[in-house]
């Protein structure tokens with residue numbers, strides 16, 4: 023398998039269409055015409071990760087944070103990113119990033135934290151919008167069933183835990199083949215009236231090319247009559263952060279200890295006397311791995327007693343006071359558990375290749391204790 027094909031498979035696992043508009047997910051750099059030798063998964067591209075990849079015989083790095091984020095206008099000898107790009111290329115490696123698109127998959131970044139804390143009935147804290155498309159297409163009645171099946175096979179009508187979803191209404195369409203046409207039905211110069219189904223399908227935006235290809239292949243007409251619409255509604259199955267409930271209420275200190283034990287880092291949290299929870303108990307927890315401080319009002323709106331994320335500012339603690347307890351952990355600590363989730367998603371599609379978690383340190387910071 024060439025790295026090029028590996029990238030195509032990774033794009034299916036981590037659809038670039040799920041990333042935030044500012045992000046740089048997907049293939050980043052390297053020769054894609056080389057055979058894949060193995061995949062090493064880590065948080066950031068670093069000297070340690072490159073050395074480990076060479077040691078392990080892996081030539082594709084899959085990292086959560088993109089190496090190339092701010093556009094480079096030159097690649098010289100200075101700066102961390104420029105230097106690492108040189109090292110990656112000289113070592114014959116390639117880099118692929120699964121960043122905010124992986125964040126938007128509920129069972130990946132935030133899911134690793136939610137599972138460790140034992141949260142139940144989880145739902146997405148900040149669902150994505152604008153990622154759905156609707157296809158409306160007209161098909162002669164006697165072709166409708168095979169046509170519908172072909173579109174389902176291409177991924178249409180499959181959302182969350184439901185598949186083969188479509189809507190159809192039977193009607194009558196007209197058309198007149200003009201000079202030069204080679205109509206499937208009717209004759210040039212004569213208006214035809216045909217019994218047709220108007221079929222409607224919803225699907226994620228990144229499936230559009232495959233679905234339009236399937237539509238064209240499966241439709242008998244020379245010119246397919248269809249409309250493709252962007253849908254604006256939020257989608258509960260994708261988005262940032264999660265909120266869920268503990269099996270039973272626990273004291274704040276117990277919740278904090280549970281978080282600290284799992285993440286293995288000191289925590290900074292709201293002064294309890296400035297929250298409604300002084301001496302109180304925690305039942306509902308919201309969380310977002312990585313820099314999710316700005317989502318705290320959504321955690322409050324979701325009825326959370328506690329919101330766990332990283333990179334809170336002074337004013338976040340002030341503003342959230344009286345509403346809920348903010349708990350800040352290190353950025354890397356909240357995302358390192360996600361690296362194994364990335365590996366778990368990748369492994370089944372690369373069964374004949376090593377897909378390894380980085381052993382080298384993934385955290386650029388330490389704590390004075």
Ligand SMILES: [Zn+2]
Nearest residue numbers: 312313353357
């Ligand atoms: Zn991050």
